[in-house]
Amino acid sequence: MEVTERTTIQEALKDAYTYDDYIQLVEELLDKGKSTGNTQNDDMLNYSSLNLKRMQRWNKKGKIDEELQARIGKAERQMTWIVLTEGWCGDASHTLPFINKLSELSENIHLKVVLRDDHDDLMNMFLTNGSKSIPKLIALDHETHEVLFTWGPRAEEPTQMVRDYKAEHGTIDADFKEQLQKWYNKDKGRSVASELTHLVEEHQS
Numbered sequence: 070m071e072v073t074e075r076t077t078i079q080e081a082l083k084d085a086y087t088y089d090d091y092i093q094l095v096e097e098l099l100d101k102g103k104s105t106g107n108t109q110n111d112d113m114l115n116y117s118s119l120n121l122k123r124m125q126r127w128n129k130k131g132k133i134d135e136e137l138q139a140r141i142g143k144a145e146r147q148m149t150w151i152v153l154t155e156g157w158c159g160d161a162s163h164t165l166p167f168i169n170k171l172s173e174l175s176e177n178i179h180l181k182v183v184l185r186d187d188h189d190d191l192m193n194m195f196l197t198n199g200s201k202s203i204p205k206l207i208a209l210d211h212e213t214h215e216v217l218f219t220w221g222p223r224a225e226e227p228t229q230m231v232r233d234y235k236a237e238h239g240t241i242d243a244d245f246k247e248q249l250q251k252w253y254n255k256d257k258g259r260s261v262a263s264e265l266t267h268l269v270e271e272h273q274s
Contacts, residue, residue, distance in 0.1 A: 085181035095156040105156040120162035127166035147211035161204040167258035224260035
């Protein structure tokens with residue numbers, strides 16, 4: 070790892086939130102009529118309010134399959150998971166709660182939440198097809214901060230859905246966003262939990 074990359078990661082970790090603190094931050098900003106991020110307008114405020122409700126719902130009702138619970142519980146390698154996100158991000162509202170639930174199942178996984186717009190240098194190191202797409206999970210060796218793997222902004226199936234829709238229609242519109250929300254509600258976090266468990270198992274040595 071280059072010195073600049075290591076430094077960027079370490080600086081982001083100093084400024085990171087726990088999952089609970091991140092939820093509290095979003096709540097406090099909404100109480101002040103604000104959202105996270107550099108852009109402040111009614112749309113961002115409305116997205117953040119809706120997404121907070123989604124996260125709170127998944128926090129209460131979301132479940133990790135028993136098989137995945139057993140598998141993630143066997144992970145022995147100490148990892149730090151940095152998740153770049155913002156409160157207005159719809160995809161994050163459906164995935165971050167399950168990322169947190171996975172981390173809670175293993176004492177060896179340490180979850181840190183970092184705001185994308187506050188850490189542009191880090192985001193630019195982990196672009197998706199040249200885009201600052203979030204949520205973006207960066208899994209590090211807990212001691213060395215070596216990057217083990219990345220994940221995001223979506224699971225494989227919705228990523229393919231986006232790719233196919235863009236190929237046919239040229240852009241993402243309201244109709245597709247509704248389809249995506251239906252997919253998340255039906256999937257109930259299974260895809261993100263399964264994919265991340267598999268990645269953890271691949272990086273145990």
